Amino acid sequence: MSPTITTSSEANGNVSAATARAAARAAVEAEKTGPQTITLAKALNTAMADAMHADESVLVFGEDVGMLGGVFRITDGLTKTFGTSRCFDTPLAESGIVGMAVGMAMNGMRPVIEMQFDAFAYPAFEQIVSHVAKMHNRTKGTVKLPMVIRVPYAGGIGGVEHHCDSSEAYYAHTAGLKVFTPATVADGYRMLREAIDSDDPVMFMEPKKLYWSKDLVDLDALRDEHTANTERGTSSEGRAAVARPGTDATLIAYGPSVPTALAAAAAAAEEGRSLEVIDVRSIVPFDDETVCASVRKTGRAVVIAEAHGFASVASEIVARVQERCFHHLAAPIRRVTGFDVPYPAPKLEHFYLPGVDRILDAVDDLQWED
Amino acid sequence: MTISADHAAQQPATAEPGAAPAARHASQQAGSQHTEQQDPASEAVRKFGITVEDYMLPARHQIQMVGPDGTLHPHTEQGTQPGHEYTLPGEAELLAAYEQLVVGRRVNDQNSALVRQGRMAVYPSSHGQEACQVAAALCLADGDWLFPTYRDSVAVMARGVDPVQTMTLFRGDWHGGYDPSKHKVGIQCTPLTTQLLHGVGVAHAAKLRGEDTVVLAMCGDGATSEGDFHEALNFAAVFHLPVVFFVQNNQYAISVPLAHQSVAPSLAHKAVGYGMAGERVDGNDVVALLAVLGRAVKLAREGSGPLLVEAHTYRMQAHTNADDATRYRQDSEVAEWVAKDPLSRMTTYLTDRGLLDDGLAARIADKAEAVATQLREGLSEEVPVEPQDLFKYVFSTPTPQLKEQSAMLADELARDAASTAAASTAKGSGK
Numbered sequence: 052m053s054p055t056i057t058t059s060s061e062a063n064g065n066v067s068a069a070t071a072r073a074a075a076r077a078a079v080e081a082e083k084t085g086p087q088t089i090t091l092a093k094a095l096n097t098a099m100a101d102a103m104h105a106d107e108s109v110l111v112f113g114e115d116v117g118m119l120g121g122v123f124r125i126t127d128g129l130t131k132t133f134g135t136s137r138c139f140d141t142p143l144a145e146s147g148i149v150g151m152a153v154g155m156a157m158n159g160m161r162p163v164i165e166m167q168f169d170a171f172a173y174p175a176f177e178q179i180v181s182h183v184a185k186m187h188n189r190t191k192g193t194v195k196l197p198m199v200i201r202v203p204y205a206g207g208i209g210g211v212e213h214h215c216d217s218s219e220a221y222y223a224h225t226a227g228l229k230v231f232t233p234a235t236v237a238d239g240y241r242m243l244r245e246a247i248d249s250d251d252p253v254m255f256m257e258p259k260k261l262y263w264s265k266d267l268v269d270l271d272a273l274r275d276e277h278t279a280n281t282e283r284g285t286s287s288e289g290r291a292a293v294a295r296p297g298t299d300a301t302l303i304a305y306g307p308s309v310p311t312a313l314a315a316a317a318a319a320a321e322e323g324r325s326l327e328v329i330d331v332r333s334i335v336p337f338d339d340e341t342v343c344a345s346v347r348k349t350g351r352a353v354v355i356a357e358a359h360g361f362a363s364v365a366s367e368i369v370a371r372v373q374e375r376c377f378h379h380l381a382a383p384i385r386r387v388t389g390f391d392v393p394y395p396a397p398k399l400e401h402f403y404l405p406g407v408d409r410i411l412d413a414v415d416d417l418q419w420e421d
Numbered sequence: 422m423t424i425s426a427d428h429a430a431q432q433p434a435t436a437e438p439g440a441a442p443a444a445r446h447a448s449q450q451a452g453s454q455h456t457e458q459q460d461p462a463s464e465a466v467r468k469f470g471i472t473v474e475d476y477m478l479p480a481r482h483q484i485q486m487v488g489p490d491g492t493l494h495p496h497t498e499q500g501t502q503p504g505h506e507y508t509l510p511g512e513a514e515l516l517a518a519y520e521q522l523v524v525g526r527r528v529n530d531q532n533s534a535l536v537r538q539g540r541m542a543v544y545p546s547s548h549g550q551e552a553c554q555v556a557a558a559l560c561l562a563d564g565d566w567l568f569p570t571y572r573d574s575v576a577v578m579a580r581g582v583d584p585v586q587t588m589t590l591f592r593g594d595w596h597g598g599y600d601p602s603k604h605k606v607g608i609q610c611t612p613l614t615t616q617l618l619h620g621v622g623v624a625h626a627a628k629l630r631g632e633d634t635v636v637l638a639m640c641g642d643g644a645t646s647e648g649d650f651h652e653a654l655n656f657a658a659v660f661h662l663p664v665v666f667f668v669q670n671n672q673y674a675i676s677v678p679l680a681h682q683s684v685a686p687s688l689a690h691k692a693v694g695y696g697m698a699g700e701r702v703d704g705n706d707v708v709a710l711l712a713v714l715g716r717a718v719k720l721a722r723e724g725s726g727p728l729l730v731e732a733h734t735y736r737m738q739a740h741t742n743a744d745d746a747t748r749y750r751q752d753s754e755v756a757e758w759v760a761k762d763p764l765s766r767m768t769t770y771l772t773d774r775g776l777l778d779d780g781l782a783a784r785i786a787d788k789a790e791a792v793a794t795q796l797r798e799g800l801s802e803e804v805p806v807e808p809q810d811l812f813k814y815v816f817s818t819p820t821p822q823l824k825e826q827s828a829m830l831a832d833e834l835a836r837d838a839a840s841t842a843a844a845s846t847a848k849g850s851g852k
């Protein structure tokens with residue numbers, strides 16, 4: 052049985068739906084700790100703590116993740132709770148962090164490592180592409196690398212250069228890496244637990260502008276769901292989610308662009324147009340089934356991503372949907388992405404980032420007159 | 422599994438050398454189940470009255486026990502000095518090493534011949550470096566790990582990996598042919614120096630679990646220019662891990678001589694920059710190699726943290742069969758190194774000591790020939806490749822996309838087979 056995946060986020064202007072759903076859940080599970088309003092940061096932190104409690108081979112390390120708790124505080128308190136053998140700072144060297152994690156994973160550990168920022172992961176590129184991604188294949192499966200590389204990524208926080216890259220395409224293009232990106236608080240918990248459970252390496256792309264987004268979630272319910280999935284051998288891994296149902300066109304988004312797409316759908320609804328929003332969640336493996344079912348139903352689609360459009364994940368999604376849904380399409384699939392320029396300085400980033408207006412312009416172009 | 426509470430990085434060393442051991446001692450107690458040892462640098466300071474720098478810097482001369490003519494140097498002329506003391510390996514160890522040297526030379530020459538005959542795609546030969554290969558494998562205990570480069574096939578075999586499985590990478594059947602976990606030998610690595618960090622990680626995991634595991638991680642002289650060399654040595658030192666970094670300085674990185682890689686007094690001198698001990702050894706003297714690597718492994722096992730050993734040797738043949746060494750080095754230089762050959766000097770030394778006679782030499786030669794035969798036969802055998810293996814090992818569970826691509830290839834192959842069958846039927850019926 053497949054688990055039910057729901058997504059919601061207060062940051063997306065969809066507060067009432069999220070609140071209603073959470074309230075309904077709260078009524079059902081009143082005897083438990085119950086729903087709490089927490090941030091994505093807290094959800095990720097809780098996922099790591101729970102995984103470390105459950106399995107002593109789970110280790111967390113990286114730059115500033117120990118005493119400081121990470122520059123985004125995602126590893127806050129883990130050293131205090133688990134000691135410096137389980138959560139520790141390393142020398143400042145990304146290739147070293149990833150390369151050492153490879154060896155530790157070869158020797159029975161499940162490292163969860165943090166790259167401090169997207170663009171600071173590039174010194175580790177050789178280790179990721181040549182070893183993390185390929186070890187299982189070149190050893191015919193005798194060496195598994197159960198490791199998670201957490202990457203705070205993308206923009207929208209007014210960061211200076213090299214702090215806002217959308218680097219997911221580099222990893223998605225590399226065979227042997229799973230690439231996950233949560234867009235909601237609940238998925239932050241759910242997907243990080245699944246990434247840590249994975250026997251294959253996972254690039255875990257965390258939209259840093261959503262770290263402080265809040266939602267009402269029931270952590271106990273998420274824990275129970277994780278336990279049940281583990282027992283049944285099911286999970287939400289590799290599944291996209293319908294973040295908002297609609298009938299007229301499909302907005303396909305992931306990570307930081309999901310709240311933007313939901314805001315666009317809310318605005319379109321006021322103009323009488325019903326947009327369905329798909330949260331891709333897992334870039335690798337990609338859920339063709341859910342995405343294509345939506346596009347076949349609506350007949351129109353716009354793909355939204357912060358990364359540059361050229362040779363991007365958005366381009367791949369357009370190609371896949373076009374190959375599979377051609378006869379259901381009423382209009383060419385549009386992309387709304389970052390421009391093909393280096394990520395801009397803070398005062399210019401709002402021109403670059405896909406926003407509600409740009410998305411709605413693309414929706415308007417979907418040949419409605421035909 | 423029990424992971425002890427607090428021990429990640431070492432305490433920062435204090436300005437006073439005398440204060441450092443206490444910090445390290447406390448840190449090790451928390452993190453390791455080893456019997457506590459005095460920090461070797463402090464021990465050297467106390468015992469020999471030398472400075473920490475003199476302990477970490479290599480001895481003034483490389484360690485050489487048996488000269489190129491096969492004569493054992495007097496102890497005072499082996500390059501040792503206080504804090505850099507080495508003992509002569511025992512007879513059984515020397516004879517075991519000699520046997521592996523003979524086998525290693527035969528393996529190198531057999532594999533080069535197989536490449537010339539077109540039965541193997543490529544072979545980076547370690548001809549001339551066999552003493553390093555053999556000592557790297559023999560200095561380790563069963564539970565230890567070896568991380569080899571692409572040129573270290575002889576070391577991999579000396580560690581007990583099947584010769585034909587070792588050559589899988591170079592025959593082109595797959596990227597690796599043995600199970601690294603089973604043999605505790607990392608997959609032979611073609612990107613330079615990346616494997617040192619994997620060795621560091623294996624040692625770190627073992628240390629966290631309190632296991633008695635030493636890692637010997639190999640690289641070449643050119644590889645010391647790579648960033649991962651620096652990161653690996655620094656990580657191993659900061660986390661105080663039992664890793665012996667073993668650099669085979671064979672003078673060339675393909676065509677580029679050492680002088681273009683580094684102007685350090687020696688590669689072993691780099692150790693002091695990381696806070697570990699370094700040593701230089703004659704890489705064609707297997708006796709000295711066994712002594713130096715043996716002591717390094719022992720110190721690492723006892724809690725000294727990592728060490729760096731540089732072996733001075735020479736790549737007698739081109740980088741691979743695709744390379745032309747005459748474009749960048751003189752025959753006269755090669756001839757100089759022929760006179761320093763690791764195998765002939767050991768034959769002379771053991772014969773003069775009365776440990777090797779014609780009968781034993783013949784038995785060892787037979788063993789080497791058996792391995793060569795195994796390689797010839799194994800590599801002549803046509804092993805069918807399985808196209809579906811392309812998809813089988815990318816992930817533990819194939820993605821839907823890989824399942825689609827796998828089905829597509831299967832369909833292509835089925836149609837090819839059907840049209841081949843139809844063509845032969847048509848031919849058979851005379852149409």
